[in-house]
Amino acid sequence: MSRTELGALADAAQFQGPIDIAACDVDELKAALRSMLKIRFVEQQLAAQRRDGHIGGPVHLGVGQEAVAVGVSAHLRRTDRVFGGHRSHSHLLALGSDVRRLFAEILGKDTGLSRGMGGSMHLWDKPNGFYGSTPIVAGTISLAVGAGLAAAMQKTGDVAVAYFGDGAVEEGVVHECLNLAQILKIPVLFVVENNLFSSHMHISLRQPKDATVRFAHAHDMAAELVDGNDIVEVKRAAGRLIERARAGEGPGFLEAVTQRWYGHVDWREDIDVGVNRSTADLDQWRRRDPVARLESALLSAGHMTRAEGEEIRRSLREEIESAWATAATDPYPAPEALLARVYIDK
Amino acid sequence: MNYLSESAAGVSYGVAIRHAFEYLLSRYPEVFVIGQGLWSPWYVGNSMTELDKKFGKHRVIDTPVSELACTGLAVGASLAGTRPIVVHPRMDFMLYATDAIVNQAAKWSHMLGAQDAPAVTIRAIINRGGEQGAQHSQALHSWFAHVPGLRVVMPSTASDARDLLIAAALCNDPVMYIDDRWLYERTEDLAPVKELDLRREGPRVRRQGKDITLVGSSYSSYLCEQAADVLAAQGIEAEVIDLRVVSPLRPELIIESVRKTGRLCVVDGGWRTAGLAGEVIASVCEAVDSMRARPVRVTLPDAPAPTSRPLEKLYYPTKETVVQAALGILR
Numbered sequence: 001m002s003r004t005e006l007g008a009l010a011d012a013a014q015f016q017g018p019i020d021i022a023a024c025d026v027d028e029l030k031a032a033l034r035s036m037l038k039i040r041f042v043e044q045q046l047a048a049q050r051r052d053g054h055i056g057g058p059v060h061l062g063v064g065q066e067a068v069a070v071g072v073s074a075h076l077r078r079t080d081r082v083f084g085g086h087r088s089h090s091h092l093l094a095l096g097s098d099v100r101r102l103f104a105e106i107l108g109k110d111t112g113l114s115r116g117m118g119g120s121m122h123l124w125d126k127p128n129g130f131y132g133s134t135p136i137v138a139g140t141i142s143l144a145v146g147a148g149l150a151a152a153m154q155k156t157g158d159v160a161v162a163y164f165g166d167g168a169v170e171e172g173v174v175h176e177c178l179n180l181a182q183i184l185k186i187p188v189l190f191v192v193e194n195n196l197f198s199s200h201m202h203i204s205l206r207q208p209k210d211a212t213v214r215f216a217h218a219h220d221m222a223a224e225l226v227d228g229n230d231i232v233e234v235k236r237a238a239g240r241l242i243e244r245a246r247a248g249e250g251p252g253f254l255e256a257v258t259q260r261w262y263g264h265v266d267w268r269e270d271i272d273v274g275v276n277r278s279t280a281d282l283d284q285w286r287r288r289d290p291v292a293r294l295e296s297a298l299l300s301a302g303h304m305t306r307a308e309g310e311e312i313r314r315s316l317r318e319e320i321e322s323a324w325a326t327a328a329t330d331p332y333p334a335p336e337a338l339l340a341r342v343y344i345d346k
Numbered sequence: 347m348n349y350l351s352e353s354a355a356g357v358s359y360g361v362a363i364r365h366a367f368e369y370l371l372s373r374y375p376e377v378f379v380i381g382q383g384l385w386s387p388w389y390v391g392n393s394m395t396e397l398d399k400k401f402g403k404h405r406v407i408d409t410p411v412s413e414l415a416c417t418g419l420a421v422g423a424s425l426a427g428t429r430p431i432v433v434h435p436r437m438d439f440m441l442y443a444t445d446a447i448v449n450q451a452a453k454w455s456h457m458l459g460a461q462d463a464p465a466v467t468i469r470a471i472i473n474r475g476g477e478q479g480a481q482h483s484q485a486l487h488s489w490f491a492h493v494p495g496l497r498v499v500m501p502s503t504a505s506d507a508r509d510l511l512i513a514a515a516l517c518n519d520p521v522m523y524i525d526d527r528w529l530y531e532r533t534e535d536l537a538p539v540k541e542l543d544l545r546r547e548g549p550r551v552r553r554q555g556k557d558i559t560l561v562g563s564s565y566s567s568y569l570c571e572q573a574a575d576v577l578a579a580q581g582i583e584a585e586v587i588d589l590r591v592v593s594p595l596r597p598e599l600i601i602e603s604v605r606k607t608g609r610l611c612v613v614d615g616g617w618r619t620a621g622l623a624g625e626v627i628a629s630v631c632e633a634v635d636s637m638r639a640r641p642v643r644v645t646l647p648d649a650p651a652p653t654s655r656p657l658e659k660l661y662y663p664t665k666e667t668v669v670q671a672a673l674g675i676l677r
């Protein structure tokens with residue numbers, strides 16, 4: 001079905017109840033819950049540390065959007081090729097990256113994922129399938145298309161993933177990429193996290209229609225539009241598209257509608273600065289929480305107890321605190337790193 | 347509005363830019379401004395605050411994330427009788443627009459027989475530091491200065507921030523106007539606006555001296571002025587020259603100064619290789635028969651901007667780097 005408008009999906013007051021988990025594997029759901037909570041706690045830690053001045057550079061937080069990366073990553077393997085942008089902590093962590101090395105990176109430490117050279121906006125964990133995230137909007141999408149083409153040439157059955165936002169589709173290169181990927185049948189999944197905002201601008205100020213999936217339709221590409229705060233929906237839709245891509249049937253486009261709870265950058269909420277985003281809207285979105293909706297579904301189906309939920313939280317908090325403490329005492333890169341890392345061939 | 351026709355005390359560089367927009371938008375109906383963040387309370391510092399409210403969202407246009415389309419649009423609109431200023435809140439983001447700037451705007455006059463040219467101003471903001479890293483730090487003025495057909499201006503003072511922006515907008519050629527967030531709090535008492543003819547603008551002596559010539563543009567010129575203060579305390583009289591217009595480059599004033607001082611240190615916030623500092627030194631060396639010491643350039647190392655705090659500290663030249671370089675030349 002061709003859609004150009006999000007309709008109810010953009011209405012935060014809807015979809016607040018427990019999600020439908022009928023016919024789902026309970027262990028997988030619990031793993032997803034844990035993964036989402038882990039991402040959330042890591043980002044909340046970053047928000048607090050940034051606020052308190054312990055992080056020197058900007059952090060773009062995706063709290064509230066965790067279901068997207070967790071749902072997509074459920075179908076990925078280490079040899080797949082994932083690319084992200086400025087708001088990519090979740091994309092990385094959902095692949096199982098090491099939290100301490102993420103923290104070390106954000107603190108500019110030599111033990112960090114990018115050896116302290118890139119910080120929050122330039123992440124790398126290729127051994128886990130994370131090829132790189134960089135903050136030029138739409139900057140890595142064509143790279144993902146290329147990594148997908150390479151997979152096709154190598155006949156590995158691997159796929160590439162490009163995560164980007166609703167703002168990114170305003171860059172011309174996105175449309176070149178969609179056309180190219182479709183005509184060359186490249187195994188790449190385009191994942192749009194449509195959180196309705198590009199920094200201070202609501203999508204209604206930037207685009208004539210709010211469903212970015214319309215661009216996939218224009219390129220005759222297999223596409224799905226889902227509630228991005230419903231982990232089951234995201235996972236199912238991603239699974240269908242990734243399966244097609246692995247089978248050589250061409251690229252896919254997944255639009256997941258969601259919202260970030262923090263402002264564009266750092267820990268503030270951006271509800272009070274002339275931006276078209278109100279406390280009331282944000283409160284509604286908080287009620288459409290992907291974590292709470294899964295957890296309440298698990299609880300009411302009797303698959304989990306409250307105590308179990310508490311235990312997951314306690315162990316994650318402990319893990320995150322210890323990762324932070326270690327990263328904070330890790331060494332900085334040596335001064336020589338500045339020139340020694342410009343080229344890889346010495 | 348009086349401050350546009352009267353003097354104003356203690357105006358910051360950022361606010362001076364806003365004065366220029368206000369002057370242009372109120373006096374020239376053909377001027378409009380387009381770019382990302384123009385309706386935002388934080389995107390472009392204090393340099394455009396509430397202009398949309400004062401002049402209307404049809405003349406101060408915030409945009410989708412579409413640098414190429416916005417820049418090409420401005421080039422085209424300028425060919426059709428308007429005087430657009432397209433704003434790129436960070437120079438790094440503008441790279442998507444290089445075709446419109448380099449292939450189209452810069453070439454238009456020459457390739458079509460100097461019968462028409464895009465009277466467009468491309469405002470590119472240098473916004474670096476703060477551990478933002480490689481794609482949020484670049485100062486690419488040397489790249490654009492390399493392209494004939496573009497005029498490239500880089501103000502270092504509040505007066506120039508205002509008056510060179512006005513001159514850029516009123517110029518009939520495409521102009522890249524580059525301002526630096528690190529200068530936004532630098533203040534100056536402003537004289538009433540004087541419309542400058544950009545064709546006649548070039549380097550200016552910011553401070554006279556006889557021992558060594560320090561040359562910079564934008565923030566680097568400010569560093570030179572600060573270094574000159576430190577050197578003065580040690581009895582060294584440095585002459586400071588602010589380039590202001592880096593393309594077309596007019597080196598005469600620098601040549602004259604080096605003939606007097608015999609010593610040259612050029613400071614630039616870009617990279618070393620194939621950069622502005624090397625260009626200035628070459629222009630002087632071609633014209634001056636002999637110098638008392640070899641010229642020196644102070645630039646960024648040839649590496650992308652790192653995020654790690656200690657590396658970032660090493661990366662950017664400071665007043666102290668300039669002082670040490672000057673002392674090295676004088677030794």
Ligand SMILES: Cc1ncc(C[n+]2csc(CCOP(=O)(O)OP(=O)(O)O)c2C)c(N)n1
Nearest residue numbers: 087135136137165166167168197198199439
């Ligand atoms: C080429 C480019 N233009 C502008 C920016 C500034 N910028 C950074 S993030 C952003 C918003 C992008 O919005 P979206 O793609 O929806 O992602 P979200 O922030 O919502 O996750 C913008 C405009 C940039 N980093 N790169």
Ligand SMILES: [Mg+2]
Nearest residue numbers: 165166195197
């Ligand atoms: Mg967005």
